[in-house]
Amino acid sequence: MTDGRRQAGFTLVEVLVALLLMAILSTFTWLALEGVLGAREASRQAIDRSTRLSTVLLQWQQDLQAVHDTELVPALTFDGQTLRITRRVDGGVALVAWSVRNGLWQRWAGPTFVRSLALQQAWLASQQFLGNEAGHLTVADGASEWQVYFHRGSDWSNAQSTGNVVTPAGPTGAVTGTREQLPNAVRVVITLQGQKLTRDIALGPNGQ
Numbered sequence: 001m002t003d004g005r006r007q008a009g010f011t012l013v014e015v016l017v018a019l020l021l022m023a024i025l026s027t028f029t030w031l032a033l034e035g036v037l038g039a040r041e042a043s044r045q046a047i048d049r050s051t052r053l054s055t056v057l058l059q060w061q062q063d064l065q066a067v068h069d070t071e072l073v074p075a076l077t078f079d080g081q082t083l084r085i086t087r088r089v090d091g092g093v094a095l096v097a098w099s100v101r102n103g104l105w106q107r108w109a110g111p112t113f114v115r116s117l118a119l120q121q122a123w124l125a126s127q128q129f130l131g132n133e134a135g136h137l138t139v140a141d142g143a144s145e146w147q148v149y150f151h152r153g154s155d156w157s158n159a160q161s162t163g164n165v166v167t168p169a170g171p172t173g174a175v176t177g178t179r180e181q182l183p184n185a186v187r188v189v190i191t192l193q194g195q196k197l198t199r200d201i202a203l204g205p206n207g208q
Helices: 012-065 116-126
Strands: 076-078 082-089 092-101 104-113 136-141 143-152 155-158 185-192 195-202
Touching (some): 012 136, 012 185, 012 195, 082 116, 092 116, 104 116, 104 143
Antiparallel strands (some): 082 092, 092 104, 104 136, 143 185
């Protein structure tokens, strides 16, 4: 005989329903947490890429603004794959090469040169670079559609086109040969990770 009062505790159905609700809530909580962590990681990666690209472009700017014409080798040339620069450094002149190969944007910097012959030999050797030589540093991947333009006079032109030719004179007044006059500025157009980047840099005042 019962007294009509409900016995204490939960039925099996109530326990199962409670467990199901807890599982659903746990799933939603985990998905939300996963979304937050994914967004945080994507944001961190974007910041890292932006910081690295800023560093690369700063180095690009510094190289161009330190261009120095030794009158021994071309101070600034682009062959469609590699941009070669002779630039001022502490104690002498360095040869720098920027290139795009196999989807990689690379920079190579040679030692400091104080002798004419060593600089000329390094410049000639740089024309045979494959991108795996010591000193090559990959600055960005996913690189393509690399093009460089020079600003001469009042117009931009393909860096591979012929510029103004000058005939400099040596210290004694003797003509030392002909060479192309340096441009006023350099424009790079490059696609990185599917995004086209354009940057204009004016050459330093002591380039010529």
